[in-house]
Structures are given as structure tokens and as C-alpha cells.
Amino acid sequence: MAKKEKAAPRPKAIQPRGFRDYFGAEVASRNAMLRAITDVYHQHGFDPLETSAVETVEALGKFLPDVDRPNAGVFAWRDEDECWMALRYDLTAPLARVYAQHRNTLPTPYRRYAVGPVWRNEKPGPGRYRQFYQCDADTVGTASPAADAEICAMLATALEAAGIAKADYVIRINNRKVLNGVMEAAGLLDPADPSAAAEARGVALRTIDKLDRLGTDGVRALLGPGRKDASGAYTEGAGLRADAIDLLMGFVAAGGDSAAATLSTLRDLVGASETGQAGVAELAAIAEALEAAGHGPERMILDPSVVRGLGYYTGAVFEAELTFEILDEKGRPRRFGSVAGGGRYDDLVKRFTGQAVPATGVSIGVDRLLAALDAKAAGATADTGPVIVTVMDRDRMADYFALATTLRRAGIRCEVYLGNPKNFGNQLKYADQRRSKVAIIQGSDEAARGVVQLKDLALGAELAAKIDSNDAWKAQPAQAEVAVAELVPAVQAILAR
């Protein structure tokens, strides 16, 4: 006797929280943007590198921006070999692993670009997903400021290739060594014992990084005793001395009218600190190289307020900011803000090899930049729907496929309707849903005469809902009869409108 089994409950057709799907034009415009950017990287001699999504937890390390929570943030699991594996959280950690692993065969310097999703095991929120794209370019193996300058110049070229106008972006450049020099002057860093007071410096760094959001007074309060926000909530401060706070705030406000003015102020601030002086010299070299390469101070700005949250930067840091305004969720205008950032990190490879390997690079926030192009309507044009060959006679499918093949050979995107052809109105509704600009109609009498009806769907869109017979369509001005031999130019003419 056959056993009667209980039916298993149906699975839910949903994604895990914080993940999403990308459809049609969303995929196409992202791909077009990434292609424009990586073409620029490639033109600059950078080679593509594609690592796996999965790394050992050990190799990934703990370099997430949120250093207050060093153990969280990644999706990790243990495999049958008891090896802990995790999904990469950025493209820089895998690069450090690759360079350490292959340093004897890779060229020096090694310039590479990488594009792909990264994963963060964080609380999702509106517009904040647990999988998102990054698009990075890095140069490993040279300490030359020319490499930092090259990255900044290439970033500018890449943004323009993606569709951002010259007037709409700036790249802000700073140097961690200058900041460290100021920290020395403020008594927060002892060159003879760099690990002392590391925590206080970290707090100060992350506080300064909030300048955009909190303003000067807010940051000043948080560097000192603490701060009460608009809701009345109190946040304890870093408790720095007043003279240290003055020095740090002087540093973030050191941006002057010209690179020369900024550099001069910074030179004063770092005083006798060797690290600080080296940082100012690097910054000067970067500014000079950019200027010489035609990237002048109107878009390349030395800005000491840029510190970037990541703990691993050791020298130059930079951020690309879009300067045009958009409306926020409450309808108030605000600057679009940062879409890319990066800097020099000379210690990431050292984790593996014990030897310092200088490196510098940039990461573009792909979704942010796409949103910016969207806001400026500057991205790839929306995917045009295919030409639809409708089906009048079910037994002449071969003819319809032949028409579609003719159009495709001429480079025209085209498909034969493959739903139930019985209700002709449904075929036109389908064409409408696909955003098709042209429908092709051929009944048996048209076939006998070697012609087709071409329907201009944009022109006839408003009538689509009301008419469901072929004869009625023929009376519309948006429909025209053409010989099969004239099909390609006739369709091209409608598509070109």
C-alpha cells in the first residue's frame, strides 16, 4: 500500500532581509556605468582581477569601518574541513591577500581594478543593503606620491566617463601623516611609542569624520566633554584638553583659498613633527602632479577636513564629492555628497608578509554614483523594449520567427510574442508592458501580399486599451503597411523618432 505523506508547506518566495533583485534597465545601466569606468582604468594600464566571493576569515581580517564592533559585520560559516570562511566585505582585503600570495610573479608596481559585489552582515535599512557593488582601482608596490596623484586623476576621468559633468564634482585630498603630525603637536601621539593613546586618536578620528553631519560646534563638543543632540540625548565626549581641541579644529579648518595657502597653514600646524612634515611634502607633490596633468585646484582641493573613518590609511586620503543639490526625503535641498573615496594603506599586505608594501587606491560606491546619474538623468538611457512580432496565425510561427531574425540581423532587438495569441489586445498590452516602440502584424492576407502592418506604439499608445481587432488598427494613423523587403528601414525609421 502506498504511504500517504503529508504535503510539505510551500516555501515563501522572498529574499533574506536586506537583499534585493535588480531588473532589466537597472542591470543594464549599472553595467554601462561600470564599463565606462573600467574602460578608463584599463586605459591607464590597470589590469582586471577577479577574486572569489569567499575568503578565509583569517585572510579577511578585521578592517571594517566600524572599528567599535570588530567581530561583527561579515557573513561567516565553517566548512567540513573546520575552516572558517566568510563573504568578502570589500575588494581591498582580497587584493592584499592576492598580492601577498603572488608577489613574486606580479609586476611591481601592480595596478589592478576589480568590480563586484561585497557583503556586510549589518542591519539593513532604507536604501541600505547587505549586498552591494564596489568598483576599485589600486596600485600596490610604490610609495611615490605620483601613484596617489594618478589615482585621483583617474578617478576624475572615470567620473566624467560615467556621465558626471566637470562642474558637478570635486575631489578632496588630505594626508593622514599631516593629521598625525597635528596629533603629535596636540600631545595625542608619541612618535617614540606610537601604540600609546591609540584609542583616544581613534575616537578623535571618527569624531572629526562626522564634521559634515555635526558641524564645527558639534565636533568640538564631542572632542571635549560631550554633546547633547537635538533630541536631548547626551553623548559622552573624547575628553581632550582645550589646546588639543584647538589644534585639531585648526587642522580641519586649514583649507585655504589656494593649495599654497593650505600647505602653508599645515606646515605651521605640524611644527617640528617629522611625520607631519613628510605628510605636507607628499600633499604638495600630489597637488603639483595633478596641476601639471591638467587637473587644477578648481576640482582637486586640498582639504584637511577629509580624514575618512577607516583605520588602515597611512598617508594620502581622498574623497570624490558631487556638488550639485538634490532634495532630501523632506524636500529640503542638500548636496549630493560623497560617491568615492580612498587613500594610501601601506600596512595591509604586511599583515601577511611581515614586510611593509606601499599601496594606494580608490573605491567607487556604485549604487551612490548610479543614484547620482539618475538624479541628473545622465546615465545610460532607459533600455528600449524590443520590437514585438505579433502572432495572428498560430500555424505561421515560422514566418514570424523569420521576420524577427531579419530584424535582429540588422541589429534591432526583437521578439515573437509567445504568450497565448488568441486575444490580440493582450498581445498589444504585452508590447506596452515591454515598452516596445513597434509591433509588427501580419495576417494571412498580408502574408500572401508580401507585406506587414507596422504599428507605431508610442504614437498609438492612448488608443491601445480600446481596440482589439486587427481591422480596427488598420484605420489608425499610427499604423502603416510596408513590404517585407522594406521592413528593416521602416522599423529603423520609427525607432529613430
Add this chain to the structure above:
Amino acid sequence: MAKKEKAAPRPKAIQPRGFRDYFGAEVASRNAMLRAITDVYHQHGFDPLETSAVETVEALGKFLPDVDRPNAGVFAWRDEDECWMALRYDLTAPLARVYAQHRNTLPTPYRRYAVGPVWRNEKPGPGRYRQFYQCDADTVGTASPAADAEICAMLATALEAAGIAKADYVIRINNRKVLNGVMEAAGLLDPADPSAAAEARGVALRTIDKLDRLGTDGVRALLGPGRKDASGAYTEGAGLRADAIDLLMGFVAAGGDSAAATLSTLRDLVGASETGQAGVAELAAIAEALEAAGHGPERMILDPSVVRGLGYYTGAVFEAELTFEILDEKGRPRRFGSVAGGGRYDDLVKRFTGQAVPATGVSIGVDRLLAALDAKAAGATADTGPVIVTVMDRDRMADYFALATTLRRAGIRCEVYLGNPKNFGNQLKYADQRRSKVAIIQGSDEAARGVVQLKDLALGAELAAKIDSNDAWKAQPAQAEVAVAELVPAVQAILAR
């Protein structure tokens, strides 16, 4: 007193077992191939879809080819919400989830393509990785054999677009319903109780799927009592009756000289089985549609020996096979074999919705097809290395960057040497390592005269190791002086060689 902490051991610079990196030309040729294929999909009206790498375990289901091990095969973990998540193992399961989730807003039929990595938690082996690419196209929402025919025709066009010659591939087509009809005739399937003997049918199916490897006698033995292999190891058989084995072997051998002959043999074999007759009719409709679309029987072959291992196919099944020979690891010639496969699966969406949704599609094995293009040297040409602007005077970096910019604006891939410029020979070794065809040399006297030295590296390659001064290079025939104004055409001329 500062505590002395033990230094943490250095992490190993390795990937987890079964994962690998793709460098430079490997990434570029895969991207070029995938672009050629997806352009064909797009021309046929298919829309891109990109889902996340991560799905709920529940939504993924258990449809891995290796049905003997239904609980293994995926990388899975539980997140903080206690939700079990896993990396997708193919692109079809996420499509079924998406269609079920969005069926009210997606067009019917929904044609989509998808490209991306998938992950299998399986024992890695030579050439067998735990992350690899798939490239799929599917049509969901129509039961029409025209949709199966369209997928086969599009697959042929895509293979040709990727660089496979017409003479080098065939697409073999079969239908699971025909096989089910033969199973009925063999007493292995009772239409009134389809779940009875499912296991025996599964064993038979997977045995037949090994025909290529085991040959007719091997399969016959395994369908019956069992089989001793060359090493003497004995595998127990399915224990089918002799008349059932005869029917099944008659089925797999039913491929005739023409589609008509094959269909006629199949009609006899399925006898009175309604399912079998429906399968033969579908097969006939597909063959007819393909023939009419210009894809004749020389490349579209009705082949009953194609059964495909996956349990979820319900109708048409097909496989693209490359027919040229390559040498195996022992130097013996063998056919390259399968690079893509697919078929009709009408029950995958039903898991979620309870309603059957007809669907058909194909998946291209990206690495297999790349290997084939490699074997035929038919893929994208190897990435050319960038033009290298060498550095003679460290304080004229701006001039070198300006030369690079000039070349890039003309569409030429170019970089400035950013390693230590002290040893000129190292710069040329670097150019060699990058597979550069041209090096540009400009000392201060050349700069004063507005000229550069152009070094044709292919021509001069054999001398590179011996010479390390600029003056020595100037004497070589592979080096020529050109005016800076003539730089672009002069470099283009060398690159065109």
C-alpha cells in the same frame, strides 16, 4: 607599565580550498565572451535579471544534480534572525523565486537572462572549483514548443557569437515525456500513480545519462544485474527486467538518419502512452520550428540518448556539444563535448505558488566554453599590455604623465612607470612582464628638442636582458626618434604590426 602583548601569528595568504583568482586576460576574455552571448540574448528580447548571491535555504530548495545527496552541496549559515541563508547553487532556483514573488507585475511570458557566479559546497578537484560562472536564458510562462525552439536557436546563435564555428557544434534535443512514455511501456511508470517506482526511474535515468562514459554494454549491465569495471570493482545494477532494458536501450538508440525517421521510431516505442505521444508531438513541433528558422538537422539533432541528470525537467531537454577533438590528459584525442544544456521545467515555480507555471531555459557552462575557445584559439585576443612611458628624470614626472594622457585620448592603453626609476633595465623588464609592445623614452635632451625615443619591444625583445643604458638602446634598430607631435601615429603604427 605598558603590557607586552604576544604578536598575533600572521594570517596565511591563501584562499579556502576550491576557490581561485582570475587575473588580467582571464577576466577580460571571459567578459568579452559573456558580452557576446548576452548581446544575443538581449537582441532576442530577453531582459537582464540580477539576484543576490544569498537566498533563504527554504527558497533555494534541493534541486542539485546529485539527487543522491539532497542535503549537501550548498554553503549555508544561520544569521542573527535565526534565518538559514545559503549561496545560490545555480541561477534557475533564484529565477523561480523571483517569478513567484513578482508574477503579478512581470510580463507573461517573462524572458530573462542572468550571468554570475554560483557556489557548490562539493569536494574540489582538478579544474573543479567551488565557485564558477553560469550564463542562463529562460522563458517563463509559456508551454509553447516555440519557446523551446527559440531557446535552442538562440543558443546556437550565442555559441557562434562567442566564436564557435558552425561546423564545430551540434545541439541534441530530446523530450522527457517521450522517455516517460517508454517508461510506461516498460512497466516502470504508472500514469495513475506517478509516484510509484520513482526511485527505480531515477536510477535508470542517471544510468542512461552515463552512456557517453560507459558505452551501451556498460549501461545495459548497470540497468540489469550490475557491472564490473576495468579495475575489477563491481557496481550493483538497477535490476530491471530484460524486456524493460530492451525498451530503454531501444529508446536511447532511436536516433535515426533524419528527424522524421527518429520521430517514427519514437512513435512506435511509446505505443499507447498519452504522455509519450504528447512528447513526440512536442519534439516534432520543435524540429519543425527550428528547420523553418534556418537551423537545419545538420546542427539540430533529435537524439533520444540525451536525458540530462536533473530531476526537475518535465519536457524538452537539450545539450550543446562541441564536436571537434582535443587531446585529453593522456594525449589521446577525444571530442570536446557538452558546453551547455537545458530544458523545460514546468514545476519549479509551483513549489512556491501551488500553480504549475511552464518554463524553459538553457545554462551555458562558462568555464567549459572558455576552455573550448582557448583550444580553438577563437576567443578574444589576449589582452595587449599597455604602452609604457619610462622615467628618465624623476623631476619630470609631469611631462611623462602628459605624454600618457595624449596617448590615452587617442584610445591607446598607456601607463607611466611608477616603480623605482633608478635602474633603467628594470623599467624595460617591467614593460616585458606587462607584455607591452612599445616603450617611450624621453631624457632631458630629448625633452629640449621636443622628441621622444620609441622602442618597439617585440622587435627588440631578445636584446632586453643585455642593455641597461639609454645610449645603448639608441643604437638598436628597434628604437626610433619621433617628434612629440607625431607620437600618436608613430605608436599606432607599431601597435598595428
